[in-house]
Amino acid sequence: xxxxxxxRGQYGGDSRNSRARELRRRRRRRRAIRNRIIFGxxxxxxxxxxxxxxxxxxxxxxxTPPESVNVTAGSEENGEAGTGGDxxxxxxxxxxxxxxxxxxADIHCQQYNYxxxxxxxxxxxxxxxxxxxxEAIARYEDEKSKAVPYDKMSEITHVFYHTLVIDxxxxxxxxxxxKVKDYNQVMTTIDxxxxxxxxxxxxxxxxxxxxxxxxxETQPDGTEKMVWGTIYLPxxxxxxxxxxxxxxxxxxxxxDGFASRxxxxxxxxITNEIDQEDGTVIRGSYDMVPLLEDFIAExxxxxxxxxxxxxxxxxxxxxxxxxxxxKYGDPTDSSYKEEYASIDVESExxxxxxxxxxxxxxxxxxxxxxxxxxxxxxxxxxxxxxDAQKWEEQVEPLLGGDIDTIIFPFGADLGTGSWRGYDHxxxxxxxxxxxxxxxxxxxxxxxxxxxxxxMKDGYFRQGRRNLxxxxxxxxxxxxxxxxxxxxxxxxxxxxxxxxxxxDL
Numbered sequence: 359x360x361x362x363x364x365x366r367g368q369y370g371g372d373s374r375n376s377r378a379r380e381l382r383r384r385r386r387r388r389r390a391i392r393n394r395i396i397f398g399x400x401x402x403x404x405x406x407x408x409x410x411x412x413x414x415x416x417x418x419x420x421x422t423p424p425e426s427v428n429v430t431a432g433s434e435e436n437g438e439a440g441t442g443g444d445x446x447x448x449x450x451x452x453x454x455x456x457x458x459x460x461x462x463a464d465i466h467c468q469q470y471n472y473x474x475x476x477x478x479x480x481x482x483x484x485x486x487x488x489x490x491x492x493e494a495i496a497r498y499e500d501e502k503s504k505a506v507p508y509d510k511m512s513e514i515t516h517v518f519y520h521t522l523v524i525d526x527x528x529x530x531x532x533x534x535x536x537k538v539k540d541y542n543q544v545m546t547t548i549d550x551x552x553x554x555x556x557x558x559x560x561x562x563x564x565x566x567x568x569x570x571x572x573x574x575e576t577q578p579d580g581t582e583k584m585v586w587g588t589i590y591l592p593x594x595x596x597x598x599x600x601x602x603x604x605x606x607x608x609x610x611x612x613x614d615g616f617a618s619r620x621x622x623x624x625x626x627x628i629t630n631e632i633d634q635e636d637g638t639v640i641r642g643s644y645d646m647v648p649l650l651e652d653f654i655a656e657x658x659x660x661x662x663x664x665x666x667x668x669x670x671x672x673x674x675x676x677x678x679x680x681x682x683x684x685k686y687g688d689p690t691d692s693s694y695k696e697e698y699a700s701i702d703v704e705s706e707x708x709x710x711x712x713x714x715x716x717x718x719x720x721x722x723x724x725x726x727x728x729x730x731x732x733x734x735x736x737x738x739x740x741x742x743x744x745d746a747q748k749w750e751e752q753v754e755p756l757l758g759g760d761i762d763t764i765i766f767p768f769g770a771d772l773g774t775g776s777w778r779g780y781d782h783x784x785x786x787x788x789x790x791x792x793x794x795x796x797x798x799x800x801x802x803x804x805x806x807x808x809x810x811x812x813m814k815d816g817y818f819r820q821g822r823r824n825l826x827x828x829x830x831x832x833x834x835x836x837x838x839x840x841x842x843x844x845x846x847x848x849x850x851x852x853x854x855x856x857x858x859x860x861d862l
Contacts (some may be wrong), residue, residue: 363821364835369796373740385596386483386493389693398808399716403856404528405607416722423786437846450788451706454614455482455756455798456482456485456488456490456491457476457490458479459479459482460479460490460491460494462478462500463475463478464494465658466478467497467498467501467662468658468659468776469658469659469661469662470503470505470564470590470591470592470659470663471663471664472498472499472505472664473502474500475494475498475806476495476498476499476502479491479494479495479498480495483601499824501592502592504592505590505591505592506590506591506592506593506600506702507589507590507680508588508589508590508595508597509577509590511571511587511589512586512809512811512813513569513573513574513808513809513811514566514598514599514811514820515598515599515808515809515811515823515843516568516600516601516802516809516820516821516822516823517598517599517600517601517822517823517824517825517844518600518601518602518603518765518804518822518823518824518825519546519551519601519602519603519646519824519825519826520544520545520546520602520603520604520826521545521602521604521605521611521617521651522545522546522547522548522551522616522617522644522645522646523541523545523547523548523549523615523616524546524547524615524616524617524632524644525547525615525854526549526615526852526854527854528803529541529545529614529615529616530615530854530855530856532614532615534638534861537614538856539553539860539862540862541614541827542766542855542856542859543827543828543860543861543862544824544826544827544828544858545826545827545828546825546827547852547854547855548645548649548687550830550850550851550852552649552653553845553849554844554845554850554852555649555650555653555660555827556653557844557845557846557849557850558598558844558845559653559660559846561596561844562593562594562596563593563596563597563598563660563844564595564596564597564659564660565596565597565598565599565600565654565660565661565662565665565666566589566597566598566599566662567599567665567666567723567762568589568599568664568722568723568800568818568820569587569664569800570589570597570662570663570665570667570818570855571586571587571589571597571599571811571818572584572585572586572587572800572813572818573585573587573755574799579600580800581670582816583815583816584721584799584814584815584817584818584839585660586813586818588684589662591662592767597662597717599667599668599679599820600650600666600667600668601667601668601669601725601765601802601822602646602647602667602668602669602670603618603670603727603765604670604671604672604727604731604837605645605647605669605670605671605677605678606671606673606675606676606678606679607619607673607675607678607679607706608675609675612633613635616644616645617630617631617632617645617679618630618632618633618639618679619631619632619678619679619680620645620648620678620679620713620717620811621641621680621709621713622712622713623641626712626716627648627720628647628648628651628713628716628720629641629648629653629749629773630642630643630644630647630648631679632644646667647667647669647717647722650666650667651720654666661721664721665721666720666721666722667722668719668722668723668725668729668759668763669717669722669723669724669725669850670724670728670765671724671725671726671753671757672727672728672729672730672731672767673729673730673748673752673753674729674730674731674748675846676706676710677710677714677753677756677757678710678713678714678747679700680706680707680709680710680713681698681701681706682703682706682707682710682752682753682848683752684703684752685698686698686703686706687701687703693795704843707756710756711758712788713759714756714757714758718758723763724757724763725761725763725764725765725800725802726749726753726761726763726764726765726798727765727766728745728746728749728754728762728764728767729745729746729748729749729753729765730745730748732745732767733766733767733768733770733772734766734767734768734770734771734772734789735770735771735772735774735776736770739785739788739789739792742789742792743792746792746793746796750796760797761797761798762797762798762800763798763799763800763801763802764798764800764801764802765794765802765822766801766802766803766804768804769803769804769805769822769824770804771801771803771805772786772789772790772801773786773789776805776828777812779812779814780814780817790817794817798817798819799816799818800817800818800819800820801817801818801819802819802820802821802822803819803821803822804821804822804823804824805821805823806823806840807821807823808823808840808843809821823840823843824842825844827846827855827859828859828860828861830847830850830851830859831836831851831855831857831858831859833846833847833848833850833851834847835857837860851858
């Protein structure tokens, strides 16, 4: 039994995921209620049909229509008064039906989507005569009246992580010293992530979609122009954007204390799998996506209108933990290894496509992180074009196409001085115009400032802040604290980290 199995109670077993399992059980109960309602309706219709058929065959004619049959109130033929044909309480079913609608509408209201919540309740037939529903509408209207347009759209921060470390006592104590230094600098542990998320929630931060901040809008002359969006939040709430880089679970990370892949669980949610040394596989919330899903399920008001984060993907090792790159199925490829012979690439691509589609249904977005994790600012135009084409051909189709965001590897951009705008030099402009032709409208480098945005007619740019080991070490060591607006690093910093954290 290996390390993760031994520590399962702490890192993904019964105690770690108990709240997530309870939330899944609640979702299953709600689905069961809906299924019973549907079954009851079908059964009632079937009984009505059978009764009409019997009366037509044995007691009527084409010119004599059968008498109407009361299958609900007071019908002796169909059980006790007020029941369906199987004794099901029809009124109870109707109550369960609107109660399920109300529960879902409440979540929309908590996520600041007041109009949708109101429309859902008003869709219930006869809602005017159900006090609980009219009271809910009044409550939603009251909450809506408290929301105001956020007035600092250009000052919204964007934070990001790399793949999360499950247990620092494993990852930060590997035999490979160079790996340890790298992981210690750029990675964040699960414990740190959970504490950061909780503290940001306590301080009133609300996760928004990048497209909520700015979007392309068709002008009267038919052209498209990037314009500011409008975010309605109650006073005291602060929007932020979230992303995660390199969610590919690279080959070089295998056995180093990270998840192996993302999968769809039995409830239709997203969770992780870890391949263990003995060949067994365990499941649990071991990385940002399922951890955030668990948190939002418990705190719906952390998400603005169902927003999730942006997942930045390369392609050279595949995506989401699946080996989707052509080299895994091509023995003639220079990168091919003998162990790849056991990989069914088409099956891997199918699984990756299914997981990506489910993530998008939940609200997650995807971005290009280049195909080969390349610095587009340092590459020639031809080199960048080759890499971008590989991403378009090998990765984007697995994500359903139409990916409009690029998150630059190494925190770079398109060249020196590009912060001034993508028309700063001809070389930068040429690269931008090519990426624009591929459909990219949002461009995200790394910037250490609290916030940095730039809007031009054709694109929107937003700097990102790395919430990783080096930034937290700077804060706790007193060198410089660039995170205090988000959380107290001294309360978050994982004691399993080797110190000092070195900036490589």
